[in-house]
Amino acid sequence: MLNKEIEKVKNEELKTTFTTKLILMKATLDTQSQISALTQQQKNAEEEAKKALEKAKADTTKAVEQAIGDDKILLGYSDDQIEYARVWLTLIGVKPSELNAKTITAGTSLNPYDKRSVTYPTDAIMLYGGYSAEGQIVYTSNRNGTINVYPVPSHWQIGPEVANDPEKVRALTQDILDNVRVVTVDVGNPRDVLDLIKIQK
Structure with missing residues (x-):
């Protein structure tokens, strides 16, 4: 009878320990998933910022070239x-x-x-x-x-x-x-x- 009670307590402890471990594992997995999602969002934001910067540079260069080109068309006239x-x-x-x-x-x-x-x-x-x-x-x-x-x-x-x-x-x-x-x-x-x-x- 005592052995059964001991066995029952051990089983309860194991179940609790296992449940706790599962909860911790799930929390860890959720956290890793969130970190991964945030990391991806950051990468996406950096890519967008990089593209926007490159476009701005290209637009500025084009505008400067256009202005220089326009100025040059009057060269040779008095x-x-x-x-x-x-x-x-x-x-x-x-x-x-x-x-x-x-x-x-x-x-x-x-x-x-x-x-x-x-x-x-x-x-x-x-x-x-x-x-x-x-x-x-x-x-x-x-x-x-x-x-x-x-x-x-x-x-x-x-x-x-x-x-x-x-x-x-x-x-x-x-x-x-x-x-x-x-x-x-x-x-x-x-x-x-x-x-x-x-x-x-």
Whole structure:
């Protein structure tokens, strides 16, 4: 009888020990599984970060190469050619059928049809399209990214009451000089600048 009780206690102890071991093994396996899952997640995150970094580097390199390429397309053209195109793009914006440029020497009458008008104080540049409706710009360059724009009309329509009065002619043209405005020239897209250089006459 005592032996049976002892045997029973031993069996209970073995069962408890075995159950405890099973629980510990399961906990260990679960922990290892979680560690493995976390390790995999970390690896995946590192791979994603690496790919994102490589893509960012590639995009940056492409952008730099594009910018360098765009800058290079204007090599070989004069500063004046580039300036004419940029000025036109800044002030008119629309591509003309052709782009003409001529120098107006200092001392030239603002109104080319009336010698009594005030004169240009310095050499100026006139840009104009293939026909009058495409626009006209008269300016002097400050060589610092800005220009002085003269509001010279493309058509001089003066009534006889002004045309017959030298003082009124002078006042009209003096008003143009008094209203010269400084404009910052946009560098613009080099490809657009090149398009205008190609149609310069």
